[in-house]
Amino acid sequence: MTTSDLTGTEMIVLLVLMAEARGLTNAEIKERGPELRATPSRKKLNELGLIESDTSARPHRHALSDRGWARCNELLGTQPPAGTTPQGKALFTVLAGLGRHLHTSDLRLADVFAPPQDPVVVDEPVPDAAAQLEPAVDIRIVEAYRSLAAKPGAWVSLRRLRPALGDIERDVLDDALRSLYTRPGITLIPEENQKSLTPEDRAAAVSIGGQNKHLIYVETV
Numbered sequence: 001m002t003t004s005d006l007t008g009t010e011m012i013v014l015l016v017l018m019a020e021a022r023g024l025t026n027a028e029i030k031e032r033g034p035e036l037r038a039t040p041s042r043k044k045l046n047e048l049g050l051i052e053s054d055t056s057a058r059p060h061r062h063a064l065s066d067r068g069w070a071r072c073n074e075l076l077g078t079q080p081p082a083g084t085t086p087q088g089k090a091l092f093t094v095l096a097g098l099g100r101h102l103h104t105s106d107l108r109l110a111d112v113f114a115p116p117q118d119p120v121v122v123d124e125p126v127p128d129a130a131a132q133l134e135p136a137v138d139i140r141i142v143e144a145y146r147s148l149a150a151k152p153g154a155w156v157s158l159r160r161l162r163p164a165l166g167d168i169e170r171d172v173l174d175d176a177l178r179s180l181y182t183r184p185g186i187t188l189i190p191e192e193n194q195k196s197l198t199p200e201d202r203a204a205a206v207s208i209g210g211q212n213k214h215l216i217y218v219e220t221v
Contacts, residue, residue, distance in 0.1 A: 007041070008088055009034045010044065012088075013033060014045070014068055015033070015091075017029070017063060017068065018072040018113055020113075022116075023209075023210050024061060026059065049067045050067055051063065052210065063211065066190050066191075069110075069211075073099075075092075079092070080092040098112070108189050110187070137173065141173075141177065144161055144165055145161065148160050153217065153219065156216050157201060157214060157215055157216075158205060158214055159200045159214075161216060162204050174206050177213075177216070178206065184219075186218050188213035191214040
């Protein structure tokens with residue numbers, strides 16, 4: 001792999017955003033690694049399509065794009081750029097080991113890195129019609145997944161899942177998928193090989209935490 005198009009600082013910024021798996025402000029990025037300067041690094045990463053910056057409100061937030069996740073996956077097996085410090089070389093050595101583990105375990109970056117979860121506050125159930133309908137949608141998603149999975153624990157694309165639940169409105173199904181994403185044993189991740197995505201795959205994706213998810217996995221019990 002080549003890293004010639006990115007500086008060491010730019011690569012570390014991508015890795016920080018990968019580890020947090022959510023949008024970060026400039027100050028939060030600086031707390032965790034190098035500063036992301038507006039020029040040239042942030043402008044360059046935006047133009048390369050590796051990060052997406054929300055500048056609609058201050059402070060601005062920056063998150064990995066799907067292409068950025070794919071680039072981080074490539075960095076797991078690359079050599080450090082010339083002039084890398086000993087500490088930086090150690091980081092690339094650790095990343096290479098992580099890459100080998102993901103490969104042999106058939107795992108993806110999103111299986112390891114996920115945004116921090118807020119503490120779950122358990123409230124008394126509200127006996128209204130909407131609350132009674134939500135569990136039924138969740139159960140149907142799990143049942144549809146199991147009917148489509150080639151084997152227990154296999155990944156199923158949302159492109160295949162949505163037609164199996166075609167009678168559920170898009171926004172209701174998306175909300176249910178986001179709810180399931182927070183539960184143990186259920187994972188939604190982006191497709192790392194972005195070149196393999198079809199227009200149908202992209203249209204079927206659900207946005208969670210500013211990232212498009214294309215695949216779902218339900219742990220067998």
